[in-house]
Amino acid sequence: xxxxxxxxxxxxxxxxxxxxxxxxxxxxxxxxxxxxxxxxxxxxxxxxxxxxxxxxxxxxxxxxxxxxxxxxxxxxxxxxxxxxxxxxxxxxxxxxxxxxxxxxxxxxxxxxxxxxxxxxxxxxxxxxxxxxxxxxxxxxxxxxxxxxxxxxxxxxxxxxxxxxxxxxxxxxxxxxxxxxxxxxxxxxxxxxxxxxxxxxxxxxxxxxxxxxxxxxxxxxxxxxxxxxxxxxxxxxxxxxxxxxxxxxxxxxxxxxxxxxxxxxxxxxxxxxxxxxxxxxxxxxxxxxxxxxxxxxxxxxxxxxxxxxxxxxxxxxxxxxxxxxxxxxxxxxxxxxxxxxxxxxxxxxxxxxxxxxxxxxxxxxxxxxxxxxxxxxxxxxxxxxxxxxxxxxxxxxxxxxxxxxxxxxxxxxxxxxxxxxxxxxxxxxxxxxxxxxxxxxxxxxxxxxxxxxxxxxxxxxxxxxxxxxxxxxxxxxxxxxxxxxxxxxxxxxxxxxxxxxxxxxxxxxxxxxxxxxxxxxxxxxxxxxxxxxxxxxxxxxxxxxxxxxxxxxxxxxxxxxxxxxxxxxxxxxxxxxxxxxxxxxxxxxxxxxxxxxxxxxxxxxxxxxxxxxxxxxxxxxxxxxxxxxxxxxxxxxxxxxxxxxxxxxxxxxxxxxxxxxxxxxxxxxxxxxxxxxxxxxxxxxxxxxxxxxxxxxxxxxxxxxxxxxxxxxxxxxxxxxxxxxxxxxxxxxxxxxxxxxxxxx
Amino acid sequence: xxxxxxxxxxxxxxxxxxxxxxxxxxxxxxxxxxxxxxxxxxxxxxxxxxxxxxxxxxxxxxxxxxxxxxxxxxxxxxxxxxxxxxxxxxxxxxxxxxxxxxxxxxxxxxxxxxxxxxxxxxxxxxxxxxxxxxxxxxxxxxxxxxxxxxxxxxxxxxxxxxxxxxxxxxxxxxx
Numbered sequence: 044x045x046x047x048x049x050x051x052x053x054x055x056x057x058x059x060x061x062x063x064x065x066x067x068x069x070x071x072x073x074x075x076x077x078x079x080x081x082x083x084x085x086x087x088x089x090x091x092x093x094x095x096x097x098x099x100x101x102x103x104x105x106x107x108x109x110x111x112x113x114x115x116x117x118x119x120x121x122x123x124x125x126x127x128x129x130x131x132x133x134x135x136x137x138x139x140x141x142x143x144x145x146x147x148x149x150x151x152x153x154x155x156x157x158x159x160x161x162x163x164x165x166x167x168x169x170x171x172x173x174x175x176x177x178x179x180x181x182x183x184x185x186x187x188x189x190x191x192x193x194x195x196x197x198x199x200x201x202x203x204x205x206x207x208x209x210x211x212x213x214x215x216x217x218x219x220x221x222x223x224x225x226x227x228x229x230x231x232x233x234x235x236x237x238x239x240x241x242x243x244x245x246x247x248x249x250x251x252x253x254x255x256x257x258x259x260x261x262x263x264x265x266x267x268x269x270x271x272x273x274x275x276x277x278x279x280x281x282x283x284x285x286x287x288x289x290x291x292x293x294x295x296x297x298x299x300x301x302x303x304x305x306x307x308x309x310x311x312x313x314x315x316x317x318x319x320x321x322x323x324x325x326x327x328x329x330x331x332x333x334x335x336x337x338x339x340x341x342x343x344x345x346x347x348x349x350x351x352x353x354x355x356x357x358x359x360x361x362x363x364x365x366x367x368x369x370x371x372x373x374x375x376x377x378x379x380x381x382x383x384x385x386x387x388x389x390x391x392x393x394x395x396x397x398x399x400x401x402x403x404x405x406x407x408x409x410x411x412x413x414x415x416x417x418x419x420x421x422x423x424x425x426x427x428x429x430x431x432x433x434x435x436x437x438x439x440x441x442x443x444x445x446x447x448x449x450x451x452x453x454x455x456x457x458x459x460x461x462x463x464x465x466x467x468x469x470x471x472x473x474x475x476x477x478x479x480x481x482x483x484x485x486x487x488x489x490x491x492x493x494x495x496x497x498x499x500x501x502x503x504x505x506x507x508x509x510x511x512x513x514x515x516x517x518x519x520x521x522x523x524x525x526x527x528x529x530x531x532x533x534x535x536x537x538x539x540x541x542x543x544x545x546x547x548x549x550x551x552x553x554x555x556x557x558x559x560x561x562x563x564x565x566x567x568x569x570x571x572x573x574x575x576x577x578x579x580x581x582x583x584x585x586x587x588x589x590x591x592x593x594x595x596x597x598x599x600x601x602x603x604x605x606x607x608x609x610x611x612x613x614x615x616x617x618x619x620x621x622x623x624x625x626x627x628x629x630x631x632x633x634x635x636x637x638x639x640x641x642x643x644x645x646x647x648x649x650x651x652x653x654x655x656x657x658x659x660x661x662x663x664x665x666x667x668x669x670x671x672x673x674x675x676x677x678x679x680x681x682x683x684x685x686x687x688x689x690x691x692x693x694x695x696x697x698x699x700x701x702x703x704x705x706x707x708x709x710x711x712x713x714x715x716x717x718x719x720x721x722x723x724x725x726x727x728x729x730x731x732x733x734x735x736x737x738x739x740x741x742x743x744x745x746x747x748x749x750x751x752x753x754x755x756x757x758x759x760x761x762x763x764x765x766x767x768x769x770x771x772x773x774x775x776x777x778x779x780x781x782x783x784x785x786x787x
Numbered sequence: 788x789x790x791x792x793x794x795x796x797x798x799x800x801x802x803x804x805x806x807x808x809x810x811x812x813x814x815x816x817x818x819x820x821x822x823x824x825x826x827x828x829x830x831x832x833x834x835x836x837x838x839x840x841x842x843x844x845x846x847x848x849x850x851x852x853x854x855x856x857x858x859x860x861x862x863x864x865x866x867x868x869x870x871x872x873x874x875x876x877x878x879x880x881x882x883x884x885x886x887x888x889x890x891x892x893x894x895x896x897x898x899x900x901x902x903x904x905x906x907x908x909x910x911x912x913x914x915x916x917x918x919x920x921x922x923x924x925x926x927x928x929x930x931x932x933x934x935x936x937x938x939x940x941x942x943x944x945x946x947x948x949x950x951x952x953x954x955x956x957x958x959x960x961x962x
Contacts, residue, residue, distance in 0.1 A: 098942040105873075113871060122945045123962065144945040187869040236962045249961025277868040295869070302862065302933075313936075315865070320900030321891050329865045332939045337868055448939075479958050497957070645884055657933070659860075663890040670887055692858075709934055 083149035088156060100142040100153065101129050109155040112164065112193045114171075114280045115232040116143035119337055121241060126171075126232050128193065130163040131155045139163040161197070168197040173204045174211040174255070175281070176227045183223075184282030186295040190230065213258055219266035220762035221273055221341055222284050229283040231257050235275040241479060242338065242472045243269040244495025259283075268767050270468040270747055273344040277328065277337075286325065288345055288759045293317075293324045301661035302329055304648045305343045306399055306575035306641045307754065309534075310447065310467045311650030312339045316347075316642050316661035323347045323642050323662055333709075334447055334650070340468035341763065342747065342754055347642070349757030353625045355637035356666025366635065371667065375681040378634050381617035382682055385597040390588075392417040393596035395427070397604035397628065398751045401646035402579040402655070402705060403694050404621075404638075404671030407686060408602050409585055410697070411675055414684040419591035422580055423604040425538040428611070429592045432542040432730065433570070435581045437722025438704075439714035442578060443651040444566035445529050446711055451477045453567065455525035457518075458498070459508065459545070460489040460740030461533025465747040466573035467651070471495060484525075486511070486518040489533070489740035503739040505541040505548065512552050528559055529567040534577065535743035537570075543733035550727035554720065561716050561723075568723070572651040573743060576603070579649035583701050601628045602671070603638070605752045621674055623664075624752035636678075637668035640753065644670045645691070647698070647705060654711045655704060845927040854906070855927050859883055861919045862933035879919040881911045881930070 081096040087107035094103045099122065104111050114126035124144030131142045134152035139160060142153075154160065172194060179185045213226035231250075236259060239248035245268070247261045261267065267275075276286045298317040305312040305326075313329035326347050328339040358374030359366040369377070382392070394412045396405050409420055421428040433440040445453065450473045463471040471494065477483045478496040485498040488507045499518040501507045511519050522528050530553070536545055553560045553568050560567040572578050580586070599618045601607065605626040612618060612631055620632035623640040641648075643664040649655045664670070672694055679686040688694040698705040704712050714722075748763040749755045765771045845855065859881050866876050883906040885891070894901040913919040916932065923930040948960075 095942045097944050099944055102940070102943065110873065117871070118940045118943070121948055122943055124945055146944050146946075184869075187867060189870055189872070192870070192872065233962045240958060240960055240962065246959050246961060280871070295867075300864070302865065313865075315867075321893055328868050330868065330938070331865075331936045333936065482952075482954065497955075639887075660885050660887075663885060663887065663892065673887075709936075 083147060085147055085149060085151045085153065087153045094147055098147045100131065100133075100140070100145040100147045103147040104131065104142055104153065104155055111142055111155060112189075112197065113143060114189060114193075114230060115234060117234055117237075117278060119242075120234060120237040120278075123233050123237060126230065127167045128164060128171075128197075130160060130167065132157050132159050164197045165199065168194060169199055169203070171230050172198055173202065174227075175230065176210060178228070178282075182225070182228065182282040183285040183290055184228075184279075188282060189280035211255060216260045217264070217266060218261070218272065218284075219268070219766050220759065221287055221345055222267060222275060223287040223290055225283055225285070226259065227283075228281045229259055230281050231259070232280055233259070234278040234280070235259060235284055238271075238275055238278055239267070239269070242274070242475065243271040244472075244475050245269045245272070266766055270340050270342070270464065271338055271472060273341045274328070274338050286345075288348060289325045293319050298324055299661070301642075301659050303642065303661060304656045304658040305339065306648060306658075307340065307342045307346060307751065308467050309572035309575050309577060309651040310334060310469055311575070311648050311654060311656050312343055312469055313656070314339060314343060316659075318642075318661045321662050321665070323350055332448065333711075334654070335469045336473075338469050338472060342468075342750070342760065345759045345763070346754040346757045348759055349624075349753040349755070350640050350642060352758070353752075353756040354623060354640075354665050354668075355625055355629065355635055356668060357637060358667065359629075359632075359635040359637075361633045371669075371677070374634055374636060375678055378619050378678060379681045379683075381619075381633060382598050385615075385617040387596070387598035387617070389416045390419045390591040390594040391597040392600070393419040393421055393428075393594075393598065394585075394600040394602060395421045395423050395604040395607060396576060396580055396585055396602045397423040397606065397622070398574045398576055399622070399641060399753070400576040400580070400603040401641070401644065401658075401671055402576075402583070402649060402698065403646050403691070404602060404675060405576065405580055405585050406583055406694065406698055406701065407672040407675040407679075407688075408600065409583060410686055411679045411682075411684070412600070414679070414686070415682070417591065418588040419594060419596060420585045420587050421592075422577070422585065423601075423606045424574070424577075426542075427538075428587060430586050430589060431537050431581070432546050433537060433726060434722075434729070435584050435586050437714070437718060437725070438582070438653060439566060439568070439719035440722045440726055441570050441572070441581045442653040442714075443531075443569040443571055444714065444719065445569045446652050446713075447473065449565075450474055450529065452565075453477065453483065453525075453527050453529035454481065455484045455486075455518075455522045455528045457486045457501075457511070457522060457528070457530045458489070459487075459530065459532045459549075460536040460539065460742075461531060461571050462489075462492040462494070462742045462744065463531065463571065464492065464494055465742070465744040466533065466571060468747075470571070484518065484521050486522065490742050492742060504737050505545050505735045505740075506737055508545060508548050509735070512548060523556070526559065527565050527567060528556075529569060530560070532568075532570050533740070533743070534570065534572045534574070536740060538743070539740060540736050540738050541733075541740075543730040544735045547727050547730035547733050550723040550730075553723050554727070557716075557720060561719050563716050566713065566716070566719055568719070570651070575648055575650075578651055578653060579647070579655075579705070582649055582653070582705060583698075601632065603752075604628050607631070621671065622752065623668065624756055626752035626755060628752075636674050637664075637666060638671045638674060639664035639668055643668075646671070647695075647708075649705065652711045653704060655706065655708055657708050841921065841924045843927060844925045848926065850926070855929075857883055857886075857906070858929040858931060859923055860933055861916060861923065861930050863916075863935040865936070875912075878912045878914065879916045881913070881919050881923060883907070883909065 082093045083096050084093045087104050090107045092107040101111050111129045113129045115123045124141050129142045130139040132154040215224045239245040251258050275284050297319050301316045303316050305314045312335035313331040315327045315329045317325045330337045357368040360369045360377045394408050475495045486501050487498045488501045599616050601620045603622040605628040618632045619634045620628045621636040623638050629635050642661045645660045695706050746768050748760040754760045886904040890904050891900045891902045
């Protein structure tokens with residue numbers, strides 16, 4: 044970590060009490076070891092600064108508080124050193140040096156603000172602007188453009204270049220329905236190429252030509268098929284790569300920024316929702332090194348237009364075979380009437396929570412259903428009406444225990460029945476990062492997938508796992524020898540016919556190898572959830588009891604449940620749907636209650652690590668729709684068993700009662716090794732004697748771009764499906780019909 | 788002398804420090820010094836940072852009383868990922884959650900957004916978290932502090948591009 048030496052550490056604000064009571068021994072910190080990293084000290088603009096050895100000079104300058112303009116250098120990409128904007132003056136150096144490509148040397152004296160430096164940067168800027176079009180007024184980057192900002196300081200107001208041929212003209216490339224290109228604006232910083240190479244794993248995006256003729260492109264007419272491609276829009280320091288759906292929609296200064304949490308997958312990526320008026324205009328990532336670094340997936344970034352279409356805006360009551368809009372009173376009364384008329388008693392009242400249900404709503408719904416005497420709390424997944432095989436008693440049995448940053452520490456990863464590329468695209472980039480920079484070995488059991496890293500294919504079914512456990516294969520030997528091995532089990536494994544056998548085998552394997560897999564420092568048994576609401580549902584125990592799961596429901600409450608099998612709902616049951624989109628669930632319903640989408644409510648989301656994060660409302664919910672938990676609270680009143688919380692603070696108190704981790708925001712609470720092992724022991728006992736059917740572990744997501752009601756309503760995601768999943772021709776390129784872009 | 792100043796003088800003289808307990812919200816945030824140098828032990832009597840008086844300003848601010856029922860968030864906005872500039876990154880902000888129902892709606896006349904929420908456009912910047920908390924306490928607002936994230940950027944160097952790695956080639960650089 045970078046730190047400045049010269050700043051005097053602030054005096055402690057420990058109160059009187061702490062000073063008097065605290066003895067010498069009790070004042071020790073938890074981390075008793077001091078940081079033993081080799082540090083070097085240098086002087087930047089007269090300030091002494093200490094940075095770890097091997098840092099780039101630009102990092103030292105930043106640590107000293109000096110602002111260095113840059114185009115090609117990016118903290119999360121490899122260093123290129125080709126824009127030359129970060130020139131600084133170093134003592135005893137004959138020329139200004141590019142601070143990004145220069146290692147910080149102990150004792151060197153650096154100046155970042157001298158006339159020499161300014162002149163050098165002005166020269167660089169002059170060359171950059173020589174070929175840059177003057178189209179800021181029609182450029183989408185204007186207002187948040189690095190080149191625009193830096194030209195204000197280092198740019199000249201007139202040019203010395205009067206070429207007869209004019210400025211360089213470069214053909215635009217077709218990168219698909221997400222990234223719009225305007226290659227005349229490109230300053231060849233190659234950030235997009237480095238991102239594609241290192242992070243996204245698209246090795247086709249690259250450069251051709253040299254010098255002035257250098258071009259960025261895919262070499263052949265081909266779209267950029269990656270689920271992280273939207274990030275090149277952020278990375279591009281100029282307007283060469285911009286967002287196609289957002290083109291000419293808004294200017295950055297018109298937008299209201301709201302920092303929130305994404306719900307398109309279970310990673311809980313940190314996002315910033317940019318809205319204008321009552322509309323979400325775009326979604327940007329928010330840097331958080333514990334979760335998503337600086338990247339978000341394309342579904343997260345571009346599915347926001349689905350929030351405008353197919354919305355439920357008023358309560359709807361089914362009369363005959365038509366929906367009739369009703370007032371809230373009438374709709375709630377209709378539900379109360381339907382509940383009595385259906386004659387549902389006890390476990391015949393079923394609640395199903397879907398993919399986008401927030402924690403508050405699930406807590407309220409569980410409390411309501413329990414108060415009505417039922418324990419029939421199902422999940423919207425295959426086999427969701429039965430208790431999950433891993434149980435919900437021990438957190439480590441269903442959470443991503445190694446944590447997301449922990450993936451980078453692993454030296455061998457076994458993926459079972461999962462495709463991280465589609466289930467958690469940002470996590471997949473971490474695996475790729477680790478695979479590139481360390482000797483990471485990856486093995487896969489399940490359907491063959493196209494990852495962005497190489498893997499040893501061990502087989503497709505649970506038998507392959509048994510074979511792996513015998514330890515004969517090459518990969519099994521490597522896995523056994525690994526210091527920090529990691530097993531990533533997909534959430535689809537729990538929905539598989541062989542779930543019990545697989546979990547049994549896994550828990551036995553982990554127990555046998557607990558010296559490496561489950562230690563106080565490392566828990567290498569991780570479940571990768573793919574649905575935003577699922578970890579929270581397990582956390583609050585939103586699962587049926589054994590008895591309830593066999594009951595035929597007469598009253599079904601669908602909370603954001605849009606993946607249900609229509610046949611699984613009995614014909615004579617009274618169905619209520621609460622959600623924000625008129626998707627599958629609403630079609631099945633007798634009463635629809637319009638609720639708020641994730642950008643419209645401040646609610647808690649628990650990610651696959653068990654990290655609870657607080658989303659934030661950016662825009663108001665449309666029409667008469669309301670926040671989810673408030674609807675359930677109002678309904679509880681109408682059906683005659685009112686819930687004991689009135690406002691959001693009280694319901695969070697209730698969440699604290701259920702599990703304190705639900706309201707400890709932004710942190711993960713690790714499970715101790717003993718508890719984790721006890722949980723696995725119980726799991727293996729419970730699943731003893733399960734037979735293997737030998738069915739292959741299918742990947743649960745066949746179309747990455749359309750997995751939930753929001754992305755299914757999105758036009759952009761439909762275009763992506765056409766272009767990347769179905770491989771249909773998109774846009775102006777007529778070639779590229781070949782099916783090689785067809786896998787997804 | 789304004790009414791505000793007069794009231795402040797009266798408040799400080801008669802009431803004294805109302806609340807100096809906002810360190811409770813800082814649990815785990817401020818790095819409490821763990822060294823026990825003699826210099827520190829000597830100033831037991833005087834806290835290093837004087838606890839600031841929380842002058843209750845909402846009594847005379849003229850703000851509607853409903854405003855006190857709304858929680859505000861104290862947070863540090865993250866850098867815009869579209870740009871690399873770090874300016875304004877160390878500020879702390881206070882803003883309000885939008886009002887459910889009454890927040891904004893599309894005006895049928897022009898299609899612009901109308902609002903019944905007088906705080907929807909208000910966003911305040913502060914130099915430090917303590918300043919922001921102090922302000923919220925002064926106004927009598929409930930607040931919660933969202934921790935800022937810790938950035939973990941490893942040391943980077945150019946030579947990394949040319950590092951030899953044993954085993955099969957894992958990346959083809961097209962730059």
